[in-house]
Amino acid sequence: MGLLGLLKTQFLCHLVICYVFLLSGLIVNLVQICTLPLWCINKQLARKLNCRLAYCVSSQMVAVLEWWSGTECTLYTDPESYLYYGKENAIVILNHNFEIDFLCGWTFCERFGVLGSSKVLAKKELAYVPIIGWMWYFLEIVFCKRKWEDDRRTVTQSLKRLQDYPENFWFLLYCEGTRFTEKKHKISMEVAEKKGLPKLKYHLLPRTKGFCVTVQNLRGKVTAVYDSTLNFRNNQTPTLLGLLNGKKYHADIRIPLDTIPENESECAAWLHKLYQEKDVFQEQYSETGRFPGPIVSPPRRLWPLINWLFWVCLLLCPLCLLVLQLFHSGSAVTVVTSAVLCLAASVGVRWMIAQTEIKKGSSYGNKEIPLNNND
Incomplete structure (x- = not known):
């Protein structure tokens, strides 16, 4: 490991990254709250502004992946389809096997210029996660409780509101509903057997109801579906903590373009x-x-790196001055208090990272669901 690689593993570097992300994210959240009156005056302008504000946060995580970790992302796709990426609204179907699969999705959103406006069908609990969850609220992210009786109406209403969205967007969709584990896969394949469906080796059985409702309500606004299949070379198991430590991964992703039938049963069969x-x-x-x-x-x-360096310069300079003043004052209480606050910031980010770990994933899919609710 070189000097730079060793530096990336140091706690102080992690502390700086955590500090910049947390404080900049909270600043962005505060500015987003200030845009609330604008929604009543000019909704489209408020939407465009929130796309830029969201980019300030999400592109920092992309910068950690691409520039801090140095992770390489390779895209396999049809050259003819490639010409449309970023120039049209699309539903992107992702597999859900890795802790950083969402971040790889964000990376390609960034490279095609739709990161700030990208959407996702997310579990309701994420809406309460500071910074990312609060940012998503202003991006009109579609949240669901994973109880179809409760979700159908709210999801439909949220999707319909996107019909007049002023920016091109990708709607990222995990049709499996939860991250892949061996236990969930075993249960899912038991359901597939009972339903007479072919068994899958690397995926869970897709949940078709949410997908069909998404397609129905975005039809006309979304012009294509991209089937995104992600994997990592050399059987790597990437983690957010690994990225923070500067570990380099190599992601391969395949995205062909496709269209889907309008009939709900045909749509489910297509999925x-x-x-x-x-x-x-x-x-x-x-x-x-x-x-x-x-x-x-x-x-x-370069934009994610430029945005990241902007926040580092903006927030690190006053922090350094404050630390110098604290040590110059010689007050032990002040120094200890500052150290505790820094440690709390680090713990906060580590907690947020932990929410992406497979072993701490949701219990959704860990028990068999009645067949009539499994689609």
């Missing part, structure tokens, strides 16, 4: 067939170390 194809792609990847098709990867952009 099941898609996941069977995704399973084949994962099998090919495990055997060959690559996805089929050409590589057409967009280069990483």
Whole structure:
């Protein structure tokens, strides 16, 4: 490990990253709250402003992935489809196997210029997570309770509100409903057997109801579906903590473009067939170390790094002056208090990171669900 690699593992560096992310995120949240009166005057302007504010937060995490960790992301896709990426609204179906799969999705959103406006169907609990969850509220992210009787109406209303959204966006969708684990996979395949569906090796059975409602309510606004299949080379198991320590990963992602039928039952059948194809792609990847098709990867952009360095300079300078004054004052109580606050900031970010860990994932999918509720 070189000097730079050793530096990235140091607690002080982690503390600086945590401090900048937390304080800048809270500043952005505060500014977003100040945009509330604007929604009544000019909703579209408020939406555009919140897209830029959200970019200030989410692009910092992309910068950690791309510039701090140095993780490489390779895209396998059709060159003809590549021309449309970032220029149209799309639903992006992602597999949910890794702790940082959402961040890899954000990386490609950033490279195609739709990071600030990207959407997701997220569990309701995330709305209460500071910074990211609060930011998502102003981005009109669609939250659900994972109880279809409660979700159908609220999800439909949230999706319909996006019909007049002024920015191009990607709607990121995890159709499996929860992150892959061996226990959840075993239960999911038992359900597949009872329903007469082909078994999957690398994925859980997709939940079709939420997908079909999303397609129905975004039809006309969204022009295509991108099937995104993510994997990491050399059987890597990437984590957010690993990124924070500067560990480099290599992500491969395959995104072909497709369209879907309008009929709900045909739409559900289309989704099941898609996941069977995704399973084949994962099998090919495990055997060959690559996805089929050409590589057409967009280069990483400087904007996440520039945004990150801006916040570092803006927030680190006053912090350094404050620390110097504290030590110059010689007050032991003040110094200890400052150290405790810094430690609390670090613990706060580590708690947020822990929410992405597979072992601490939701219990959703850990017990068998009645067949009529499993779609």
